[in-house]
Amino acid sequence: MSIKMVNVHRAFGEKEVLKGFSLEIQDGTTTTIIGGSGSGKSVALKHIVGLLRPDEGNIWVDEDNVSRLDQESVYRLRQRVGYVFQFAALFDSMTIAENVGLGLRRMSDFPSEGIPDRVEECLHLVDLDGYGERLPSQLSGGQRKRAGLARAIATKPKYILYDEPTTGLDPVTTAVIDELIVRMSEELGVTGVVISHDMKSVFRISDRVAMLYDGVIREEGTPDQIQGSDDPIVRGFIEGRPELMEGQQT
Amino acid sequence: MSSFLAPIRMVGRGALQALTAVGRAGYLGTDAVRALRKVDLWGPHLVPQMSRIGVESVPIALFISMFTGVVLALQASYTLTGQVPLYFVGALVGKTMILELGPVLTGLALSGRVGANIAAEIGTMRVTEQIDALETLAYDPVAYLVTPRVLAGAIMFPMVVILSIAIGIAAGWGTSMALLDITSTEFIKGLRLFFDPWDIQFAAIKSITFGVTVTAVGCSFGFHTRGGAEGVGQATTRAVVISSMIILVLDAFWAAVLLS
Ligand SMILES: Nc1ncnc2c1ncn2[C@@H]1O[C@H](COP(=O)(O)OP(=O)(O)OP(=O)(O)O)[C@@H](O)[C@H]1O
Ligand SMILES: [Mg+2]
Numbered sequence: 001m002s003i004k005m006v007n008v009h010r011a012f013g014e015k016e017v018l019k020g021f022s023l024e025i026q027d028g029t030t031t032t033i034i035g036g037s038g039s040g041k042s043v044a045l046k047h048i049v050g051l052l053r054p055d056e057g058n059i060w061v062d063e064d065n066v067s068r069l070d071q072e073s074v075y076r077l078r079q080r081v082g083y084v085f086q087f088a089a090l091f092d093s094m095t096i097a098e099n100v101g102l103g104l105r106r107m108s109d110f111p112s113e114g115i116p117d118r119v120e121e122c123l124h125l126v127d128l129d130g131y132g133e134r135l136p137s138q139l140s141g142g143q144r145k146r147a148g149l150a151r152a153i154a155t156k157p158k159y160i161l162y163d164e165p166t167t168g169l170d171p172v173t174t175a176v177i178d179e180l181i182v183r184m185s186e187e188l189g190v191t192g193v194v195i196s197h198d199m200k201s202v203f204r205i206s207d208r209v210a211m212l213y214d215g216v217i218r219e220e221g222t223p224d225q226i227q228g229s230d231d232p233i234v235r236g237f238i239e240g241r242p243e244l245m246e247g248q249q250t
Numbered sequence: 251m252s253s254f255l256a257p258i259r260m261v262g263r264g265a266l267q268a269l270t271a272v273g274r275a276g277y278l279g280t281d282a283v284r285a286l287r288k289v290d291l292w293g294p295h296l297v298p299q300m301s302r303i304g305v306e307s308v309p310i311a312l313f314i315s316m317f318t319g320v321v322l323a324l325q326a327s328y329t330l331t332g333q334v335p336l337y338f339v340g341a342l343v344g345k346t347m348i349l350e351l352g353p354v355l356t357g358l359a360l361s362g363r364v365g366a367n368i369a370a371e372i373g374t375m376r377v378t379e380q381i382d383a384l385e386t387l388a389y390d391p392v393a394y395l396v397t398p399r400v401l402a403g404a405i406m407f408p409m410v411v412i413l414s415i416a417i418g419i420a421a422g423w424g425t426s427m428a429l430l431d432i433t434s435t436e437f438i439k440g441l442r443l444f445f446d447p448w449d450i451q452f453a454a455i456k457s458i459t460f461g462v463t464v465t466a467v468g469c470s471f472g473f474h475t476r477g478g479a480e481g482v483g484q485a486t487t488r489a490v491v492i493s494s495m496i497i498l499v500l501d502a503f504w505a506a507v508l509l510s
Contacts, residue, residue, distance in 0.1 A: 046382070049385070049386055050385075051382050051385060051386070071390070075388040075390065076388070078385065078386055078387070078388045079388050081386070082386075083383070083386040085379050085382070085383060087378065087379065089378060089379035089380050089382065089383040090380070090383075091375075091380055091383070091384075092374075092378075092380070102387055102389070103387040103388070106387060106388050106389060151383075151387075152386075
């Protein structure tokens with residue numbers, strides 16, 4: 001049981017974004033995908049829940065081949081996966097509490113009278129106590145992001161995909177969210193896939209780190225392995241030294 | 251030579267884009283019908299949408315039909331004076347309001363109000379990934395967003411149109427009595443002279459198709475919005491233009507099919 005992406009190709013028009021992307025994510029681990037802006041990290045993540053379909057290749061979540069599933073099975077699969085959007089993607093006609101509770105209302109085995117409590121609990125986890133009745137437009141960018149996180153964890157999914165959960169947050173809030181991601185994994189056994197640009201976070205929360213470069217996973221390993229990598233592309237990226245990456249063949 | 255061909259090419263491209271838009275809207279409309287069995291998703295939104303699409307459109311529809319009724323009565327009397335008995339004013343106002351102007355003018359006005367509103371709302375949801383978020387929470391966005399709007403359009407357009415027709419005729423009647431020296435009895439005599447209950451059904455059938463068109467086209471342009479605010483603006487404009495065009499084509503179609 002795991003998430004497995006095998007040789008995924010995906011282009012938008014002429015532009016090839018993924019060119020044979022393969023990555024396996026073991027159950028119970030937290031894997032972070034790093035890579036330059038526009039390298040296709042969000043695109044890769046969207047393939048896991050079938051928001052995008054590959055031109056070629058396969059994506060497995062547990063026993064399901066996502067790209068082959070019919071619509072109804074995709075929705076069933078999505079109830080096992082929480083998705084934190086890069087720009088929160090809150091429903092702006094609903095309050096924060098309604099946003100967080102929306103996924104729960106769709107779960108037939110979750111009692112509807114339990115929803116308010118669960119919503120409050122999730123808002124507390126992301127440090128948004130008392131914000132339930134506000135509208136998304138009345139929150140700051142960072143608060144919206146955390147509300148998006150609360151919405152994704154509300155249904156206690158087995159997998160959570162975090163698209164830059166801490167980008168744009170202050171250092172203290174970042175640490176709180178990092179802590180939350182670690183706890184989701186350690187206490188609830190959640191399998192996490194995180195996209196992050198914050199190297200300190202990356203090495204704090206990850207069991208595995210994978211670097212996306214030029215449409216493929218350039219290197220994948222434990223945080224220590226990645227930090228000790230002798231690939232100039234990987235080194236240049238995590239140390240923020242573009243001169244190392246220049247002139248390298250892809 | 252190329253400058254001579256440019257306008258032709260532009261018309262060709264416009265026609266092609268329009269056809270693509272019609273195809274997409276038709277496709278989405280079919281999906282919306284298929285999603286009818288997911289009552290739990292669209293059910294709670296039907297009444298709010300009926301209110302937004304129907305009830306809130308009543309003022310603009312009444313405004314248009316009132317003035318149309320007044321003008322129809324004045325024009326009818328201007329055209330008929332000295333030729334035919336003046337009670338024909340009633341016949342002309344009634345027949346024209348019911349068969350053509352009630353449905354078409356209301357349809358066009360609502361394509362601006364309702365179609366633009368839907369395209370902008372759903373387009374914004376698309377570019378801010380709210381539609382993707384619905385998907386990840388296992389909500390079918392077609393059942394959740396499109397079905398209640400199209401259904402509300404199909405139910406409410408005929409009601410708004412029939413109300414418009416009634417107000418238009420009443421305005422014509424009032425104008426006849428106040429300005430044209432036609433008595434109430436004469437006006438009603440004319441009104442009943444050519445009245446056929448089938449005409450109302452004809453208007454209702456047309457309006458249902460207009461309602462489905464405006465809402466399905468609005469949803470479809472919203473769904474296929476790309477880019478940020480600019481994309482939403484473009485989707486909105488195109489939704490109004492395309493649904494207005496389809497309304498006029500449908501109007502001719504129904505006249506040819508049902509009246510001949
Ligand atoms: N729906 C789309 N249509 C067309 N092009 C797209 C679409 N989604 C992504 N792209 C393109 O794919 C490339 C990768 O985008 P993606 O959002 O995955 O980048 P990213 O790695 O997440 O970057 P960032 O760190 O800035 O979020 C970009 O060049 C983008 O323009
Ligand atoms: Mg991204």
